[in-house]
Amino acid sequence: MHDAEIIEAPPGGVSRRTFIKGVIAAGAAVSTSAYLFRGSQALAVPSAQGAVERLITLNVNGQQRRVDVLPHETLAMTLRYKLGLTGTKLGCDRAECGCCTVLVDGITRYSCSTLTHSVRGRAITTIEGLAPSDTQLHPVQQAVVDEGGFQCAFCAPGFIMSMVALTEANPSPTREEAAHALSGNLCRCGDYNKILNSAMRAAEYVRRRA
Ligand code: FES
Ligand code: FES
Incomplete structure:
Protein backbone atom coordinates (compact mmCIF):
# COMPACT_ATOMS: atom_id res chain seq x y z
CA MET A 1 0.00 0.00 0.00
CA HIS A 2 1.13 3.52 -0.73
CA ASP A 3 1.55 4.57 2.91
CA ALA A 4 3.72 1.56 3.73
CA GLU A 5 6.04 2.32 0.81
CA ILE A 6 6.64 5.80 2.11
CA ILE A 7 7.33 4.53 5.60
CA GLU A 8 10.11 2.28 4.32
CA ALA A 9 12.05 5.34 3.21
CA PRO A 10 12.43 7.60 6.24
CA PRO A 11 14.19 10.92 5.74
CA GLY A 12 17.97 10.66 5.43
CA GLY A 13 19.92 10.71 8.66
CA VAL A 14 17.01 9.52 10.81
CA SER A 15 17.56 6.08 12.32
CA ARG A 16 14.81 3.47 12.09
CA ARG A 17 14.56 3.43 15.88
CA THR A 18 14.10 7.24 16.07
CA PHE A 19 11.63 7.15 13.21
CA ILE A 20 9.53 4.41 14.82
CA LYS A 21 9.69 6.24 18.16
CA GLY A 22 8.14 9.29 16.47
CA VAL A 23 5.34 7.18 15.04
CA ILE A 24 4.72 5.57 18.41
CA ALA A 25 4.62 8.89 20.25
CA ALA A 26 2.26 10.68 17.90
CA GLY A 27 1.85 8.72 14.68
CA ALA A 28 2.49 11.80 12.56
CA ALA A 29 5.13 10.29 10.30
CA VAL A 30 2.76 8.21 8.20
CA SER A 31 0.37 11.01 7.32
CA THR A 32 1.26 11.60 3.70
CA SER A 33 -0.42 14.35 1.72
CA ALA A 34 -2.20 11.74 -0.40
CA TYR A 35 -3.51 10.11 2.75
CA LEU A 36 -4.78 13.42 4.09
CA PHE A 37 -6.36 14.19 0.75
CA ARG A 38 -8.23 10.88 0.82
CA GLY A 39 -9.74 11.78 4.20
CA SER A 40 -10.60 15.30 3.19
CA GLN A 41 -12.43 13.92 0.18
CA ALA A 42 -14.43 11.59 2.41
CA LEU A 43 -15.53 14.51 4.55
CA ALA A 44 -16.47 16.42 1.42
CA VAL A 45 -18.89 13.71 0.22
CA PRO A 46 -22.31 15.34 0.06
CA SER A 47 -24.21 14.48 3.21
CA ALA A 48 -27.88 13.59 3.46
CA GLN A 49 -30.11 16.38 2.28
CA GLY A 50 -30.39 19.06 4.90
CA ALA A 51 -27.57 17.64 7.03
CA VAL A 52 -25.56 20.40 8.59
CA GLU A 53 -22.61 20.54 10.90
CA ARG A 54 -23.28 21.11 14.56
CA LEU A 55 -20.85 22.67 16.99
CA ILE A 56 -20.21 20.18 19.79
CA THR A 57 -17.68 19.77 22.60
CA LEU A 58 -15.56 16.64 22.86
CA ASN A 59 -13.32 15.58 25.71
CA VAL A 60 -10.16 14.49 23.93
CA ASN A 61 -7.00 13.63 25.84
CA GLY A 62 -8.27 15.57 28.84
CA GLN A 63 -9.02 18.73 26.85
CA GLN A 64 -12.39 20.18 25.90
CA ARG A 65 -12.35 20.56 22.10
CA ARG A 66 -15.07 22.51 20.26
CA VAL A 67 -15.62 21.21 16.74
CA ASP A 68 -18.24 21.36 13.96
CA VAL A 69 -19.45 17.82 13.20
CA LEU A 70 -21.76 16.38 10.53
CA PRO A 71 -24.48 13.93 11.67
CA HIS A 72 -22.83 11.00 9.84
CA GLU A 73 -19.24 11.89 10.71
CA THR A 74 -17.07 9.22 12.28
CA LEU A 75 -14.78 9.83 15.22
CA ALA A 76 -11.75 8.89 13.11
CA MET A 77 -12.62 11.63 10.60
CA THR A 78 -13.17 14.22 13.32
CA LEU A 79 -9.94 13.35 15.12
CA ARG A 80 -7.76 13.24 12.03
CA TYR A 81 -9.15 15.89 9.74
CA LYS A 82 -10.73 18.42 12.09
CA LEU A 83 -8.71 18.15 15.30
CA GLY A 84 -5.39 17.33 13.60
CA LEU A 85 -4.82 14.19 15.69
CA THR A 86 -3.34 12.12 12.88
CA GLY A 87 -1.83 9.50 15.20
CA THR A 88 -5.11 7.61 14.84
CA SER A 113 -17.11 2.92 13.08
CA THR A 114 -18.09 5.26 15.90
CA LEU A 115 -20.23 8.31 15.21
CA THR A 116 -18.66 11.39 16.74
CA HIS A 117 -21.99 12.58 18.11
CA SER A 118 -22.30 9.35 20.11
CA VAL A 119 -19.22 10.08 22.23
CA ARG A 120 -20.13 13.55 23.44
CA GLY A 121 -19.41 13.76 27.16
CA ARG A 122 -17.18 10.66 27.09
CA ALA A 123 -13.44 10.61 27.75
CA ILE A 124 -11.68 9.98 24.43
CA THR A 125 -8.00 9.01 24.48
CA THR A 126 -5.82 8.86 21.39
CA ILE A 127 -2.17 7.91 20.97
CA GLU A 128 -1.25 11.60 21.39
CA GLY A 129 -2.72 11.58 24.89
CA LEU A 130 -0.65 8.72 26.34
CA ALA A 131 2.76 10.21 27.08
CA PRO A 132 2.86 12.00 30.45
CA SER A 133 5.27 14.65 29.11
CA ASP A 134 7.26 15.64 26.03
CA THR A 135 10.29 13.82 27.40
CA GLN A 136 8.65 10.67 28.73
CA LEU A 137 6.70 7.93 26.97
CA HIS A 138 3.83 5.91 28.40
CA PRO A 139 5.15 2.54 29.66
CA VAL A 140 3.43 0.75 26.79
CA GLN A 141 5.05 3.07 24.23
CA GLN A 142 8.43 2.59 25.91
CA ALA A 143 8.02 -1.18 25.77
CA VAL A 144 7.28 -1.04 22.05
CA VAL A 145 10.37 1.09 21.44
CA ASP A 146 12.55 -1.23 23.52
CA GLU A 147 11.27 -4.35 21.74
CA GLY A 148 11.33 -2.80 18.25
CA GLY A 149 7.93 -4.42 17.96
CA PHE A 150 6.78 -3.16 14.57
CA GLN A 151 8.08 -3.02 11.00
CA CYS A 152 6.34 -0.18 9.13
CA ALA A 153 4.41 0.76 12.31
CA PHE A 154 1.24 1.82 10.49
CA CYS A 155 -0.73 -0.48 12.77
CA ALA A 156 1.22 0.54 15.89
CA PRO A 157 -1.06 3.28 17.28
CA GLY A 158 -4.06 0.94 17.23
CA PHE A 159 -2.12 -1.94 18.81
CA ILE A 160 -0.70 0.39 21.47
CA MET A 161 -4.15 1.65 22.43
CA SER A 162 -5.31 -1.97 22.77
CA MET A 163 -2.22 -2.78 24.86
CA VAL A 164 -3.00 0.18 27.13
CA ALA A 165 -6.55 -1.10 27.66
CA LEU A 166 -5.23 -4.62 28.26
CA THR A 167 -2.59 -3.66 30.81
CA GLU A 168 -4.98 -1.36 32.68
CA ALA A 169 -7.50 -4.20 32.99
CA ASN A 170 -4.98 -7.01 33.50
CA PRO A 171 -1.38 -6.00 34.26
CA SER A 172 -0.30 -9.66 34.45
CA PRO A 173 -1.66 -11.24 31.27
CA THR A 174 -0.47 -14.56 29.91
CA ARG A 175 0.79 -14.48 26.33
CA GLU A 176 -2.45 -16.16 25.31
CA GLU A 177 -4.54 -13.53 27.10
CA ALA A 178 -2.51 -10.78 25.43
CA ALA A 179 -3.07 -12.38 22.02
CA HIS A 180 -6.78 -12.54 22.71
CA ALA A 181 -6.88 -8.88 23.83
CA LEU A 182 -5.08 -7.82 20.64
CA SER A 183 -7.12 -10.00 18.31
CA GLY A 184 -9.10 -7.00 17.07
CA ASN A 185 -5.95 -5.49 15.57
CA LEU A 186 -4.35 -6.66 12.34
CA CYS A 187 -0.77 -6.12 11.16
CA ARG A 188 -0.12 -6.13 7.42
CA CYS A 189 3.55 -6.86 8.03
CA GLY A 190 2.58 -9.93 10.05
CA ASP A 191 4.90 -9.03 12.91
CA TYR A 192 2.72 -10.70 15.55
CA ASN A 193 5.45 -12.45 17.49
CA LYS A 194 7.34 -9.22 18.13
CA ILE A 195 4.09 -7.38 18.84
CA LEU A 196 3.26 -9.96 21.50
CA ASN A 197 6.76 -9.60 22.95
CA SER A 198 6.02 -5.86 23.18
CA ALA A 199 2.71 -6.51 24.91
CA MET A 200 4.35 -8.73 27.52
CA ARG A 201 7.09 -6.20 28.15
CA ALA A 202 4.44 -3.45 28.32
CA ALA A 203 2.66 -5.35 31.07
CA GLU A 204 5.96 -5.68 32.92
CA TYR A 205 6.60 -1.91 32.71
CA VAL A 206 3.03 -1.11 33.83
CA ARG A 207 3.44 -3.43 36.85
CA ARG A 208 6.72 -1.73 37.70
CA ARG A 209 5.07 1.71 37.53
CA ALA A 210 2.29 0.66 39.94
S1 FES B 1 -9.82 1.65 10.01
FE1 FES B 1 -11.14 1.20 11.67
S2 FES B 1 -11.06 -0.94 11.88
FE2 FES B 1 -9.85 -0.52 10.12
S1 FES C 1 4.08 -3.27 11.33
FE1 FES C 1 3.40 -2.81 9.33
S2 FES C 1 1.24 -3.04 9.42
FE2 FES C 1 1.95 -3.67 11.37
Whole structure:
Protein backbone atom coordinates (compact mmCIF):
# COMPACT_ATOMS: atom_id res chain seq x y z
CA MET A 1 0.00 0.00 0.00
CA HIS A 2 1.13 3.52 -0.73
CA ASP A 3 1.55 4.57 2.91
CA ALA A 4 3.72 1.56 3.73
CA GLU A 5 6.04 2.32 0.81
CA ILE A 6 6.64 5.80 2.11
CA ILE A 7 7.33 4.53 5.60
CA GLU A 8 10.11 2.28 4.32
CA ALA A 9 12.05 5.34 3.21
CA PRO A 10 12.43 7.60 6.24
CA PRO A 11 14.19 10.92 5.74
CA GLY A 12 17.97 10.66 5.43
CA GLY A 13 19.92 10.71 8.66
CA VAL A 14 17.01 9.52 10.81
CA SER A 15 17.56 6.08 12.32
CA ARG A 16 14.81 3.47 12.09
CA ARG A 17 14.56 3.43 15.88
CA THR A 18 14.10 7.24 16.07
CA PHE A 19 11.63 7.15 13.21
CA ILE A 20 9.53 4.41 14.82
CA LYS A 21 9.69 6.24 18.16
CA GLY A 22 8.14 9.29 16.47
CA VAL A 23 5.34 7.18 15.04
CA ILE A 24 4.72 5.57 18.41
CA ALA A 25 4.62 8.89 20.25
CA ALA A 26 2.26 10.68 17.90
CA GLY A 27 1.85 8.72 14.68
CA ALA A 28 2.49 11.80 12.56
CA ALA A 29 5.13 10.29 10.30
CA VAL A 30 2.76 8.21 8.20
CA SER A 31 0.37 11.01 7.32
CA THR A 32 1.26 11.60 3.70
CA SER A 33 -0.42 14.35 1.72
CA ALA A 34 -2.20 11.74 -0.40
CA TYR A 35 -3.51 10.11 2.75
CA LEU A 36 -4.78 13.42 4.09
CA PHE A 37 -6.36 14.19 0.75
CA ARG A 38 -8.23 10.88 0.82
CA GLY A 39 -9.74 11.78 4.20
CA SER A 40 -10.60 15.30 3.19
CA GLN A 41 -12.43 13.92 0.18
CA ALA A 42 -14.43 11.59 2.41
CA LEU A 43 -15.53 14.51 4.55
CA ALA A 44 -16.47 16.42 1.42
CA VAL A 45 -18.89 13.71 0.22
CA PRO A 46 -22.31 15.34 0.06
CA SER A 47 -24.21 14.48 3.21
CA ALA A 48 -27.88 13.59 3.46
CA GLN A 49 -30.11 16.38 2.28
CA GLY A 50 -30.39 19.06 4.90
CA ALA A 51 -27.57 17.64 7.03
CA VAL A 52 -25.56 20.40 8.59
CA GLU A 53 -22.61 20.54 10.90
CA ARG A 54 -23.28 21.11 14.56
CA LEU A 55 -20.85 22.67 16.99
CA ILE A 56 -20.21 20.18 19.79
CA THR A 57 -17.68 19.77 22.60
CA LEU A 58 -15.56 16.64 22.86
CA ASN A 59 -13.32 15.58 25.71
CA VAL A 60 -10.16 14.49 23.93
CA ASN A 61 -7.00 13.63 25.84
CA GLY A 62 -8.27 15.57 28.84
CA GLN A 63 -9.02 18.73 26.85
CA GLN A 64 -12.39 20.18 25.90
CA ARG A 65 -12.35 20.56 22.10
CA ARG A 66 -15.07 22.51 20.26
CA VAL A 67 -15.62 21.21 16.74
CA ASP A 68 -18.24 21.36 13.96
CA VAL A 69 -19.45 17.82 13.20
CA LEU A 70 -21.76 16.38 10.53
CA PRO A 71 -24.48 13.93 11.67
CA HIS A 72 -22.83 11.00 9.84
CA GLU A 73 -19.24 11.89 10.71
CA THR A 74 -17.07 9.22 12.28
CA LEU A 75 -14.78 9.83 15.22
CA ALA A 76 -11.75 8.89 13.11
CA MET A 77 -12.62 11.63 10.60
CA THR A 78 -13.17 14.22 13.32
CA LEU A 79 -9.94 13.35 15.12
CA ARG A 80 -7.76 13.24 12.03
CA TYR A 81 -9.15 15.89 9.74
CA LYS A 82 -10.73 18.42 12.09
CA LEU A 83 -8.71 18.15 15.30
CA GLY A 84 -5.39 17.33 13.60
CA LEU A 85 -4.82 14.19 15.69
CA THR A 86 -3.34 12.12 12.88
CA GLY A 87 -1.83 9.50 15.20
CA THR A 88 -5.11 7.61 14.84
CA LYS A 89 -4.80 5.77 11.52
CA LEU A 90 -7.42 4.80 8.98
CA GLY A 91 -6.92 1.51 7.16
CA CYS A 92 -10.01 -0.45 6.17
CA ASP A 93 -12.50 2.20 7.41
CA ARG A 94 -14.99 -0.63 8.07
CA ALA A 95 -14.24 -2.18 11.47
CA GLU A 96 -11.84 -4.87 10.30
CA CYS A 97 -8.22 -3.86 10.92
CA GLY A 98 -8.19 -2.00 14.25
CA CYS A 99 -5.62 0.62 13.27
CA CYS A 100 -8.14 3.36 14.14
CA THR A 101 -8.47 2.09 17.75
CA VAL A 102 -8.91 4.74 20.44
CA LEU A 103 -10.15 4.53 24.02
CA VAL A 104 -13.58 5.79 25.02
CA ASP A 105 -13.91 5.82 28.80
CA GLY A 106 -10.95 3.45 28.86
CA ILE A 107 -12.53 0.87 26.51
CA THR A 108 -11.18 0.19 23.02
CA ARG A 109 -13.32 1.45 20.17
CA TYR A 110 -12.88 1.44 16.39
CA SER A 111 -13.06 5.16 15.71
CA CYS A 112 -13.83 4.51 12.01
CA SER A 113 -17.11 2.92 13.08
CA THR A 114 -18.09 5.26 15.90
CA LEU A 115 -20.23 8.31 15.21
CA THR A 116 -18.66 11.39 16.74
CA HIS A 117 -21.99 12.58 18.11
CA SER A 118 -22.30 9.35 20.11
CA VAL A 119 -19.22 10.08 22.23
CA ARG A 120 -20.13 13.55 23.44
CA GLY A 121 -19.41 13.76 27.16
CA ARG A 122 -17.18 10.66 27.09
CA ALA A 123 -13.44 10.61 27.75
CA ILE A 124 -11.68 9.98 24.43
CA THR A 125 -8.00 9.01 24.48
CA THR A 126 -5.82 8.86 21.39
CA ILE A 127 -2.17 7.91 20.97
CA GLU A 128 -1.25 11.60 21.39
CA GLY A 129 -2.72 11.58 24.89
CA LEU A 130 -0.65 8.72 26.34
CA ALA A 131 2.76 10.21 27.08
CA PRO A 132 2.86 12.00 30.45
CA SER A 133 5.27 14.65 29.11
CA ASP A 134 7.26 15.64 26.03
CA THR A 135 10.29 13.82 27.40
CA GLN A 136 8.65 10.67 28.73
CA LEU A 137 6.70 7.93 26.97
CA HIS A 138 3.83 5.91 28.40
CA PRO A 139 5.15 2.54 29.66
CA VAL A 140 3.43 0.75 26.79
CA GLN A 141 5.05 3.07 24.23
CA GLN A 142 8.43 2.59 25.91
CA ALA A 143 8.02 -1.18 25.77
CA VAL A 144 7.28 -1.04 22.05
CA VAL A 145 10.37 1.09 21.44
CA ASP A 146 12.55 -1.23 23.52
CA GLU A 147 11.27 -4.35 21.74
CA GLY A 148 11.33 -2.80 18.25
CA GLY A 149 7.93 -4.42 17.96
CA PHE A 150 6.78 -3.16 14.57
CA GLN A 151 8.08 -3.02 11.00
CA CYS A 152 6.34 -0.18 9.13
CA ALA A 153 4.41 0.76 12.31
CA PHE A 154 1.24 1.82 10.49
CA CYS A 155 -0.73 -0.48 12.77
CA ALA A 156 1.22 0.54 15.89
CA PRO A 157 -1.06 3.28 17.28
CA GLY A 158 -4.06 0.94 17.23
CA PHE A 159 -2.12 -1.94 18.81
CA ILE A 160 -0.70 0.39 21.47
CA MET A 161 -4.15 1.65 22.43
CA SER A 162 -5.31 -1.97 22.77
CA MET A 163 -2.22 -2.78 24.86
CA VAL A 164 -3.00 0.18 27.13
CA ALA A 165 -6.55 -1.10 27.66
CA LEU A 166 -5.23 -4.62 28.26
CA THR A 167 -2.59 -3.66 30.81
CA GLU A 168 -4.98 -1.36 32.68
CA ALA A 169 -7.50 -4.20 32.99
CA ASN A 170 -4.98 -7.01 33.50
CA PRO A 171 -1.38 -6.00 34.26
CA SER A 172 -0.30 -9.66 34.45
CA PRO A 173 -1.66 -11.24 31.27
CA THR A 174 -0.47 -14.56 29.91
CA ARG A 175 0.79 -14.48 26.33
CA GLU A 176 -2.45 -16.16 25.31
CA GLU A 177 -4.54 -13.53 27.10
CA ALA A 178 -2.51 -10.78 25.43
CA ALA A 179 -3.07 -12.38 22.02
CA HIS A 180 -6.78 -12.54 22.71
CA ALA A 181 -6.88 -8.88 23.83
CA LEU A 182 -5.08 -7.82 20.64
CA SER A 183 -7.12 -10.00 18.31
CA GLY A 184 -9.10 -7.00 17.07
CA ASN A 185 -5.95 -5.49 15.57
CA LEU A 186 -4.35 -6.66 12.34
CA CYS A 187 -0.77 -6.12 11.16
CA ARG A 188 -0.12 -6.13 7.42
CA CYS A 189 3.55 -6.86 8.03
CA GLY A 190 2.58 -9.93 10.05
CA ASP A 191 4.90 -9.03 12.91
CA TYR A 192 2.72 -10.70 15.55
CA ASN A 193 5.45 -12.45 17.49
CA LYS A 194 7.34 -9.22 18.13
CA ILE A 195 4.09 -7.38 18.84
CA LEU A 196 3.26 -9.96 21.50
CA ASN A 197 6.76 -9.60 22.95
CA SER A 198 6.02 -5.86 23.18
CA ALA A 199 2.71 -6.51 24.91
CA MET A 200 4.35 -8.73 27.52
CA ARG A 201 7.09 -6.20 28.15
CA ALA A 202 4.44 -3.45 28.32
CA ALA A 203 2.66 -5.35 31.07
CA GLU A 204 5.96 -5.68 32.92
CA TYR A 205 6.60 -1.91 32.71
CA VAL A 206 3.03 -1.11 33.83
CA ARG A 207 3.44 -3.43 36.85
CA ARG A 208 6.72 -1.73 37.70
CA ARG A 209 5.07 1.71 37.53
CA ALA A 210 2.29 0.66 39.94
S1 FES B 1 -9.82 1.65 10.01
FE1 FES B 1 -11.14 1.20 11.67
S2 FES B 1 -11.06 -0.94 11.88
FE2 FES B 1 -9.85 -0.52 10.12
S1 FES C 1 1.24 -3.04 9.42
FE1 FES C 1 3.40 -2.81 9.33
S2 FES C 1 4.08 -3.27 11.33
FE2 FES C 1 1.95 -3.67 11.37
